[in-house]
Amino acid sequence: MEWKFRSDLPIYAQIVEQFRQSIVSGKLSPGQRLESVRDLSMEAGVNPNTMQRALQELEREGLVYTQRTAGRFVSEDAAVIERGKRAMAMEKIREFLSAMNSLGYSREEILSLLSEEKEEENNADS
Amino acid sequence: MEWKFRSDLPIYAQIVEQFRQSIVSGKLSPGQRLESVRDLSMEAGVNPNTMQRALQELEREGLVYTQRTAGRFVSEDAAVIERGKRAMAMEKIREFLSAMNSLGYSREEILSLLSEEKEEENNADS
Amino acid sequence: MEWKFRSDLPIYAQIVEQFRQSIVSGKLSPGQRLESVRDLSMEAGVNPNTMQRALQELEREGLVYTQRTAGRFVSEDAAVIERGKRAMAMEKIREFLSAMNSLGYSREEILSLLSEEKEEENNADS
Amino acid sequence: MEWKFRSDLPIYAQIVEQFRQSIVSGKLSPGQRLESVRDLSMEAGVNPNTMQRALQELEREGLVYTQRTAGRFVSEDAAVIERGKRAMAMEKIREFLSAMNSLGYSREEILSLLSEEKEEENNADS
C-alpha cells in the first residue's frame, strides 16, 4: 500500500477509503489477516489512534471483523463486500458526473464522449 | 477561487488545472483580465515564481495571453478553449474508467451503473 | 561548449539555442547522455535553475528526454531532430534576409552577392 | 538609435558597427552632422573615450569626416559608402553561410531553402 495523504480530508477517512478500495477490489482477500494497528500506523506514518479510528469505521461498515486475540480480518461476507463495492462505484460516478457537469457537459454529451474513449482504446489495442 | 493544494501533484500543476477548469467552464470569461502575478501568488499563498510558472504554462497552451505591461488575459479564441475543454473531459473520463476498472467493473457494468445513477437523479428531481 | 552570454536574450534561451544547435548539427549524438544539471550549470556559470529551465524547454521540443534517475539524453528520433534543424535554418535565413534588407539589398542583389561569395570561395580553394 | 551592447565584442566595435549600418543603409544621410562625442557618449551610456575611439575608426574608413570646429559629418562620397555597404554585406553573407554550414547544409540546399522562404513570404503577402 502507498500512504500519501491529501490535506482536504481527515487522514483517518483517507485510510478508510484506501482499505475499502483494497477490500472491494479483492486486493485484500476475504478472511485475510490485517497487520497490527501498531505496525500499520508506523508504516503509514500516522498516530496509532488515527489508524485505530479508521479500522473501527471499517468494522462498523462490516468490511473487517475482530477476533479477540488473533487480530483483525477482512470480512468473508460476499454480500457486505458487494454492497461496499457498489457504494464506492456510485460515489465515483457521482464525482465523475459532477466534474463533467462543471465542465459544461450534458448527460448525452458525456455518453457520447465515453463512446469516443472506448474507440480510442480499441485503436490503441490494435 | 479556492486555493488548497494536494501533495500528490506539484503546486504549479494544480494551479494550472484550476485555471484551465475555470476558463473552459466559462467561470473566467474570454478577454477577462487576470489579477497580477503578485496578487494571485499572495492569495494562493505561494511564491510568485510558482504562480508565474503556472501562468506561463497556460500561455503555452494558448488559454491566456500576455500584454506587456497591462497584465494577462483569458484567450478569446473559442477553438483553443474548446480544445482545452475536450482535453480535460477526456482526462476525467480516463481517470473515471481507470478507477472503476480497479474496482473490478467492466465497460458494460459501468454503463449500466451510469443509467442507474441517472434514474436516481431523475427520481430526486421529481 | 563555450558559455558566453549576450545581454539581448535571456540566458536560458541562449542555452536552449546552443544545445539545439549542437543537437541538430550532430555535435551531440542521438542517445548521448548530457551532463547533470548541476555540472552543466557550474560549467556555464549560471544558476542550476536557469540550466534546468533551458533543458526543460529542450525536452518540450522533443530534442532531449529524461530518464528518472539516470539523467538526460539526446533524442533518438530523427524526424524530431530534422524538424528542429529546418526550424533553425529558416530562422537564420529570415535573420539574414532581414539584415540584408536593412542594408538596402533586394532579393535579386542578395542572390547575386551569394554567387560572388561562392566564386571567391572557389578561387580560395584552388 | 538603440544602444544595447553584447559582451562578446568590445563596445567601441559595436558602436562602429551600428554607425556603419546606419550610414550605408541611408538612415544617416550623406553630409548629415553627427551629435557631439559628449552627447553621443551620454546617450549610449559609455565613456566618452569609447565613443571617440569608435568615431575615429569610422573616420579611418572614410565613412565620416571632421571639420575642425563644426563637428563630424557623414561622408558624401558615394563610392566610399558603397564600398562600406558591400563590405558589410559580404560579412553578413559569410556569417550566414558559416552558420548554415555548421547546421550541416550544403550550398545547394541553402539556395533551395532560400527559395522556400521566398515562397512563404509571397504567401504571407497574399
Added chain:
DNA sequence: GTGGTCTAGACCACC
C-alpha cells in the same frame, strides 16, 4: 504598476 529573468539555496522522490 506590469510581466520576465535570475540567483541562492532548500527539500523531495527515486535508485
Added chain:
DNA sequence: GTGGTCTAGACCACA
C-alpha cells in the same frame, strides 16, 4: 548520485 519543485528576494524593461 539524478531530476524536479519551491521559496525568498533581487533586478530589469516597459509604459
